[in-house]
Amino acid sequence: MKKIRIAIAGYGNLGRGVELAVRQNEDLELVGVFTRRDPSQVKLLTEGVEVWSVNDAASKADKADVLIICGGSATDLPTQTPEFAKYFNVIDSFDTHARIPEHFANVDKAARDADHIAFISLGWDPGLFSLNRLYAESILPNGKSYTFWGKGVSQGHSDAIRRVKGVKRGIQYTCPIEAAMDAVRSGSQPELSTREKHTRLCYVVAEEGADKAAIEAEIKGMKNYFDQYDTTVNFITEEEFERDHTKMPHGGFVMRSGLTGDGEKTHQMIEYSLKLESNPEFTASVLCCYARAMARLYAEGQRGCRTAFDVAPAYLSPLSGEELRAQML
Amino acid sequence: MKKIRIAIAGYGNLGRGVELAVRQNEDLELVGVFTRRDPSQVKLLTEGVEVWSVNDAASKADKADVLIICGGSATDLPTQTPEFAKYFNVIDSFDTHARIPEHFANVDKAARDADHIAFISLGWDPGLFSLNRLYAESILPNGKSYTFWGKGVSQGHSDAIRRVKGVKRGIQYTCPIEAAMDAVRSGSQPELSTREKHTRLCYVVAEEGADKAAIEAEIKGMKNYFDQYDTTVNFITEEEFERDHTKMPHGGFVMRSGLTGDGEKTHQMIEYSLKLESNPEFTASVLCCYARAMARLYAEGQRGCRTAFDVAPAYLSPLSGEELRAQML
Numbered sequence: 112m113k114k115i116r117i118a119i120a121g122y123g124n125l126g127r128g129v130e131l132a133v134r135q136n137e138d139l140e141l142v143g144v145f146t147r148r149d150p151s152q153v154k155l156l157t158e159g160v161e162v163w164s165v166n167d168a169a170s171k172a173d174k175a176d177v178l179i180i181c182g183g184s185a186t187d188l189p190t191q192t193p194e195f196a197k198y199f200n201v202i203d204s205f206d207t208h209a210r211i212p213e214h215f216a217n218v219d220k221a222a223r224d225a226d227h228i229a230f231i232s233l234g235w236d237p238g239l240f241s242l243n244r245l246y247a248e249s250i251l252p253n254g255k256s257y258t259f260w261g262k263g264v265s266q267g268h269s270d271a272i273r274r275v276k277g278v279k280r281g282i283q284y285t286c287p288i289e290a291a292m293d294a295v296r297s298g299s300q301p302e303l304s305t306r307e308k309h310t311r312l313c314y315v316v317a318e319e320g321a322d323k324a325a326i327e328a329e330i331k332g333m334k335n336y337f338d339q340y341d342t343t344v345n346f347i348t349e350e351e352f353e354r355d356h357t358k359m360p361h362g363g364f365v366m367r368s369g370l371t372g373d374g375e376k377t378h379q380m381i382e383y384s385l386k387l388e389s390n391p392e393f394t395a396s397v398l399c400c401y402a403r404a405m406a407r408l409y410a411e412g413q414r415g416c417r418t419a420f421d422v423a424p425a426y427l428s429p430l431s432g433e434e435l436r437a438q439m440l
Numbered sequence: 441m442k443k444i445r446i447a448i449a450g451y452g453n454l455g456r457g458v459e460l461a462v463r464q465n466e467d468l469e470l471v472g473v474f475t476r477r478d479p480s481q482v483k484l485l486t487e488g489v490e491v492w493s494v495n496d497a498a499s500k501a502d503k504a505d506v507l508i509i510c511g512g513s514a515t516d517l518p519t520q521t522p523e524f525a526k527y528f529n530v531i532d533s534f535d536t537h538a539r540i541p542e543h544f545a546n547v548d549k550a551a552r553d554a555d556h557i558a559f560i561s562l563g564w565d566p567g568l569f570s571l572n573r574l575y576a577e578s579i580l581p582n583g584k585s586y587t588f589w590g591k592g593v594s595q596g597h598s599d600a601i602r603r604v605k606g607v608k609r610g611i612q613y614t615c616p617i618e619a620a621m622d623a624v625r626s627g628s629q630p631e632l633s634t635r636e637k638h639t640r641l642c643y644v645v646a647e648e649g650a651d652k653a654a655i656e657a658e659i660k661g662m663k664n665y666f667d668q669y670d671t672t673v674n675f676i677t678e679e680e681f682e683r684d685h686t687k688m689p690h691g692g693f694v695m696r697s698g699l700t701g702d703g704e705k706t707h708q709m710i711e712y713s714l715k716l717e718s719n720p721e722f723t724a725s726v727l728c729c730y731a732r733a734m735a736r737l738y739a740e741g742q743r744g745c746r747t748a749f750d751v752a753p754a755y756l757s758p759l760s761g762e763e764l765r766a767q768m769l
């Protein structure tokens with residue numbers, strides 16, 4: 112069997128996660144990693160894999176079947192994904208929901224112009240959570256959907272904490288409110304405000320002599336980030352921070368509460384949840400099985416941009432249709 | 441907009457569920473119901489819909505875009521689905537897992553010979569649960585999958601109870617064992633025996649003067665049905681039975697516990713669950729959104745047999761790709 116050749120662009124937490132996830136899939140092999148750093152300074156976990164400069168993308172175009180782009184959504188992916196799509200079939204995890212239509216249009220044009228296929232916005236949200244919203248809403252048209260996140264680390268909110276004066280280290284956990292989830296599960300289809308759905312839990316290591324009360328007040332009042340939530344700020348030592356708060360757990364819940372039957376009085380409840388010890392490693396695992404799907408769809412002649420919505424589930428599995436029907440249906 | 445014309449074959453609980461689910465989808469309309477009974481004796485819930493004899497299938501071939509076959513898996517569907525596929529694009533909910541490959545082959549041949557498309561084994565298990573097994577196993581290749589059913593009514597086990605001498609009415613609920621589910625959720629990937637996963641809870645109305653101890657012993661010892669489970673038999677009055685046990689709730693859980701990362705030590709957990717007040721109404725809702733997908737795939741020229749694995753999620757929704765990306769991704 113000829114393996115699907117995977118390349119990675121960007122070697123941070125997500126890139127390293129993809130490197131490790133590729134190892135778990137026998138039909139995939141990692142061939143190279145693009146970096147913006149000096150390639151000679153990047154040490155991979157895998158022997159024999161090349162490190163390339165992002166400036167050399169054109170000359171590496173025939174080296175990989177699929178390039179998984181592991182940059183950030185704010186500034187990297189809007190330019191990187193269309194640019195790399197000139198040379199590769201590309202996958203990204205673009206997660207700025209409001210800008211997806213624009214990103215899709217840019218990537219679609221770049222991919223079509225270069226006769227490539229591209230998948231955007233893969234991972235778990237957007238990605239698996241989006242799929243579950245779509246399946247559940249298609250099945251239960253009369254209903255209400257809810258997404259809860261956590262308990263997990265929000266990078267954006269953690270970054271915001273760290274910008275507060277006097278904060279040496281900081282991390283923020285988004286926590287779903289159990290009572291709200293139970294209200295949804297009851298079938299009552301509650302209207303839930305932002306404050307009623309999640310709390311925000313912060314752990315802060317303060318600088319020597321910093322004004323803790325001022326730090327706490329500034330965090331809690333931060334517009335958009337914290338002011339609409341019940342926020343708890345805990346001050347801890349650097350040792351405690353190192354010991355308990357250097358992982359990147361996350362997860363969440365997608366629920367749909369619907370009504371069916373005569374008079375639409377029968378309650379039906381669909382719930383999907385993830386509990387992840389490592390957000391980037393899990394996202395990487397999602398990207399890898401979509402790389403398999405991409406190689407197959409490309410071989411079938413598909414071109415242009417796609418999302419998780421457009422990929423039939425069977426393409427994700429290494430098993431044949433016959434095996435899937437016998438073992439998994 | 442031209443509506444997708446739906447016909448139903450078989451007007452039992454599932455057929456009535458489809459009739460009601462069609463009403464919840466503006467782009468679908470019910471045009472006719474096939475019955476094995478005398479059509480003049482079948483009273484539908486919907487005005488203006490025709491009732492046809494199953495013997496007249498050939499003459500109704502141009503009346504519907506999709507026929508949803510609502511027969512039983514044991515004896516009806518193995519013959520009905522290939523037969524109806526001569527005249528219609530067909531969907532069934534064939535759920536005898538072990539016989540799916542054979543049924544697929546038969547339906548595929550019949551559909552291809554008649555230039556039709558067919559979907560088999562749709563609903564929630566097989567169906568949505570199968571999809572979740574496939575997605576989760578593709579994402580987390582190093583892991584273990586679990587399916588728990590219930591709490592819900594098993595028709596097969598209820599039928600078995602009712603065959604016991606002295607039983608006037610009987611119903612059986614399959615109950616997942618919470619401790620087993622929690623063990624799975626812990627990430628320990630336990631090996632679970634049949635007895636450790638589910639219990640069986642029976643409610644029986646005994647005939648006047650029947651030997652209750654004998655009934656209980658016979659139920660608990662029934663090979664394959666009950667002998668491998670911890671079974672509880674409760675005797676109740678006919679009034680209690682009427683009041684509390686005439687609905688068909690069901691549901692269940694699909695879980696995958698996987699490991700990722702360096703050394704494969706990071707726990708990742710995916711869980712999907714359904715809590716259904718009515719099993720047939722929910723199954724009907726699943727069938728209806730696949731009817732929409734079927735009409736689209738047929739228009740694109742697809743022919744032959746498919747399962748849920750082969751249908752890209754976007755086909756299920758009434759929304760356009762653009763709307764889906766903007767609203768649901």
